[in-house]
Amino acid sequence: MHLASQRTGFLFRSRSLYLVAILLVAQSFLFATTTQAATPPNDSTASYLPDPGGIRFFIDTGHNVSGLFLQNYYATGGLAANGLALTEEFKDKDGLTVQVFERAIFELHQPSQTGDNPRPQPYVEHKLLGSILSAGRDFGRVENGITNAETRYFSETGHTLSHGFLAYWQNNGGLSAFGYPLSEEFSEENPADGQTYTVQYFERSRFEYHPEHAGTPYEVQLGLLGRQYVEANSYDPALFVPAKSLLLGSQQAVAVPSLMYHHIRDLSSPLNSDLNNYSVTPAAFVQQLDWLQANGYHTVTVSQITDYLKYGAPLPSKPVNLRFDDGWANQLFAVNEMKKRGMTATFFIITQASTYPYMTHEQVKQLDADGFEVASHTRNHPFLTKNPAAFGWDQISGSKADLEKLLGHPVRSFAYPYGDHNAAIDALVQKAGYDSGAGIEANAYWRTNRLFNEPAISVSNVRTLNTFISRVRYGL
Numbered sequence: 001m002h003l004a005s006q007r008t009g010f011l012f013r014s015r016s017l018y019l020v021a022i023l024l025v026a027q028s029f030l031f032a033t034t035t036q037a038a039t040p041p042n043d044s045t046a047s048y049l050p051d052p053g054g055i056r057f058f059i060d061t062g063h064n065v066s067g068l069f070l071q072n073y074y075a076t077g078g079l080a081a082n083g084l085a086l087t088e089e090f091k092d093k094d095g096l097t098v099q100v101f102e103r104a105i106f107e108l109h110q111p112s113q114t115g116d117n118p119r120p121q122p123y124v125e126h127k128l129l130g131s132i133l134s135a136g137r138d139f140g141r142v143e144n145g146i147t148n149a150e151t152r153y154f155s156e157t158g159h160t161l162s163h164g165f166l167a168y169w170q171n172n173g174g175l176s177a178f179g180y181p182l183s184e185e186f187s188e189e190n191p192a193d194g195q196t197y198t199v200q201y202f203e204r205s206r207f208e209y210h211p212e213h214a215g216t217p218y219e220v221q222l223g224l225l226g227r228q229y230v231e232a233n234s235y236d237p238a239l240f241v242p243a244k245s246l247l248l249g250s251q252q253a254v255a256v257p258s259l260m261y262h263h264i265r266d267l268s269s270p271l272n273s274d275l276n277n278y279s280v281t282p283a284a285f286v287q288q289l290d291w292l293q294a295n296g297y298h299t300v301t302v303s304q305i306t307d308y309l310k311y312g313a314p315l316p317s318k319p320v321n322l323r324f325d326d327g328w329a330n331q332l333f334a335v336n337e338m339k340k341r342g343m344t345a346t347f348f349i350i351t352q353a354s355t356y357p358y359m360t361h362e363q364v365k366q367l368d369a370d371g372f373e374v375a376s377h378t379r380n381h382p383f384l385t386k387n388p389a390a391f392g393w394d395q396i397s398g399s400k401a402d403l404e405k406l407l408g409h410p411v412r413s414f415a416y417p418y419g420d421h422n423a424a425i426d427a428l429v430q431k432a433g434y435d436s437g438a439g440i441e442a443n444a445y446w447r448t449n450r451l452f453n454e455p456a457i458s459v460s461n462v463r464t465l466n467t468f469i470s471r472v473r474y475g476l
């Protein structure tokens with residue numbers, strides 16, 4: 001019995017290796033584009049940030065993703081896992097509403113009403129691209145595999161899923177996104193770059209392990225099965241023609257993450273203090289600037305964004321705004337680091353503050369002389385909606401006058417203390433002659449019709465570079 005099963009195992013293995021060898025030759029063309037090269041995709045990220053209205057426009061391909069498909073996009077690993085949208089939503093030949101991405105095809109399923117389920121909810125599943133595109137390959141089958149903390153055996157297909165691939169599968173949508181495993185892990189050459197990777201095939205996907213990206217969203221890379229499938233099937237070319245951004249409508253909009261900082265200082269104990277929650281360490285800040293620079297971002301001021309929206313003044317590629325609130329003296333460390341790198345920022349200054357070490361008037365003047373934007377954050381940092389309008393007016397227009405006296409030129413941008421504002425406050429800010437009012441609504445979309453409710457993405461308490469990258473890319 002023991003010998004027999006060993007022999008069966010051996011025979012089985014040699015047969016399957018033989019088949020794999022043949023099929024690798026036969027299918028090398030088919031799989032030539034399954035994954036991108038080993039470097040993470042160069043995403044012009046600013047254009048990808050989710051809009052609060054539930055629409056994301058992919059500027060590279062000119063397509064919109066919204067509703068359940070957008071929710072599913074983020075729930076199943078976002079850009080790293082799904083890639084760019086290649087089409088709008090459309091009805092496929094089976095009448096299903098679908099949308100094609102580089103690495104997946106989303107399908108919207110509407111279950112029918114039953115006695116058990118009188119109000120069925122629509123749900124999204126990824127098309128079975130792994131099964132379709134690997135049809136004819138024999139990946140064998142493992143009988144009675146084990147399940148433990150690091151491994152899960154799927155009797156449905158006779159394969160096990162382990163370690164990093166298991167974690168990725170579980171964390172990014174599981175069955176509805178990837179389906180059951182069709183193979184074990186094995187080494188396979190990716191003809192796109194000639195490198196051999198550990199891969200595993202699934203009903204809806206193909207995983208490729210990239211240890212050189214350990215700890216990033218690109219550690220596991222998915223095959224470009226969506227792209228491959230549409231190339232192998234006859235789709236109407238009109239589906240791939242860039243569409244109009246649904247975000248624009250009649251209004252101009254632009255995605256620029258406005259990264260909001262407060263203190264740049266080493267953390268003190270106790271670690272969970274309020275001050276620490278508004279502090280980025282000098283070392284982390286330097287790392288963030290280096291990351292922005294290495295990834296092709298260009299810093300712009302709030303006024304530059306406003307000029308783009310109002311007058312069509314050009315913005316650089318991958319624009320990002322660094323926003324420093326309150327004028328703390330410890331922000332001068334950031335000023336130096338930005339100057340070394342030729343970067344700019346907007347500083348929202350409290351003009352009559354005096355309790356914690358603030359920048360001096362001379363230092364604020366120097367900021368302005370160095371080309372940073374100096375903007376207003378009121379005279380004393382009050383809650384504007386909780387005070388009489390006359391008081392608000394003094395804070396809003398008086399701080400503008402204070403700064404203009406100091407700097408000798410108009411001050412154009414304003415930020416609401418605590419993000420506290422309403423339509424009446426917005427109107428005062430506009431009446432005082434500012435071009436814009438920055439709130440703390442956490443998204444990256446700036447719009448011509450919302451100049452007095454501009455967004456911000458807080459990075460005030462970011463502790464790791466990965467968190468920072470995620471805020472820049474996705475606003476979360």
Ligand SMILES: [Zn+2]
Pocket residue numbers: 325326377381416417418
């Ligand atoms: Zn503030």
